[in-house]
Amino acid sequence: MDTIDLIKLRKYAARTGQPTHPELLDARPLEHVNRIEIDEEHITIEFDEKTTRYYNANEITRREWVYKYNDDPVFVNAVARVIELARSHLRDMPENVACPPGCAQCCSGYEPFVSRADVQRIADHLRMSYEETMRRYVVERPSADGYHVGWLRKVGDDLGDQCVFLMGSRSGRHYCGVYEARPHDCRDFTPIGCDDVDTSLPRKTTWKIGPAFQPKRRGRRRNGKRL
Ligand code: SF4
Ligand code: SF4
Structure with a gap:
């Protein structure tokens, strides 16, 4: 069993304002993830965004989970895997980088x-x-x-x-x-x-574009009829 240095923990709590007791932790489920950010040390997940609408303003609140992962081997391996996957997809373009021919929604x-x-x-x-x-x-x-x-x-x-x-x-x-x-x-x-x-249109297809738009020309009139 790990021992916890309470003095260190209290100093940490005083410095950072983080809870020092499991009951004080926000243990609600981590749902509706908006954003994940990973740097060399931390992984930050923003989730559970809520918008409260007032008559003249919107209040947006979100929850955040931050974990210092760089001394947790399981996390380090997982992040390394993500980096490997990113490297192998470096040159992949999103499918919708070009419009499917014919789409004009x-x-x-x-x-x-x-x-x-x-x-x-x-x-x-x-x-x-x-x-x-x-x-x-x-x-x-x-x-x-x-x-x-x-x-x-x-x-x-x-x-x-x-x-x-x-x-x-x-x-x-x-x-x-x-x-x-x-x-x-x-x-x-x-x-x-x-x-x-x-999405019903194929992306890889060739077809000829038709003629350009032509304005209806006003014809000369004779006896009220267009020529
Ligand atoms: S809706 Fe417009 S922008 Fe979107 S794929 Fe179709 S043509 Fe392109
Ligand atoms: S001008 Fe052309 S591209 Fe723009 S909305 Fe009209 S048809 Fe579409």
């Missing part, structure tokens, strides 16, 4: 904000004026700082409707019809960690 549920520069780039791409591009393809809603001028229109009024520039709906193989000129918001959208990915 994010071109439906989101409204990309556009700046003046975005609108001008799309206008140049479509060979239209800035004003016409704004009128046809942008819901005008300037941001408070004036940077964004609005967001891209959808084909309908529903929030889940597709972006007006999304192509390939008939085949289900979607692509952006103004890819080279797409807004900065769309360029910034990263597939890494994306929860909206259409």
Whole structure:
């Protein structure tokens, strides 16, 4: 049986505020792990995060377990195993580092904000004026700082409707019809960690992208009929 040096333990408790009796330990189960951090000496596990909502603020609390593992051979071996596994997977990329071709879930549920520069780039791409591009393809809603001028229109009024520039709906193989000129918001959208990915689509596939988006040109009219 191990003997415990109570004087040392009390000094330790006074210095660190740690409990010195098993009954004082927080022995609730370690559940809902959020984060694990390992350094040369300690392993720290954050868990059991709770958010309490007040009328004007949220209070977030979490529990933490810290263990000085570097003189515990079982733990040292376990951490060494994790390091070995990390080394063997060093060059593995997450599966969703690229979007599966044809996926465009994010071109439906989101409204990309556009700046003046975005609108001008799309206008140049479509060979239209800035004003016409704004009128046809942008819901005008300037941001408070004036940077964004609005967001891209959808084909309908529903929030889940597709972006007006999304192509390939008939085949289900979607692509952006103004890819080279797409807004900065769309360029910034990263597939890494994306929860909206259409998992029914194969990632390794080749298919040709169809024609680019073409604005409906207003034809000349004769006797009220479009030519
Ligand atoms: S501009 Fe292109 S990338 Fe951006 S939401 Fe529309 S279709 Fe998607
Ligand atoms: S994987 Fe995600 S980011 Fe990529 S196209 Fe699909 S929904 Fe958009």
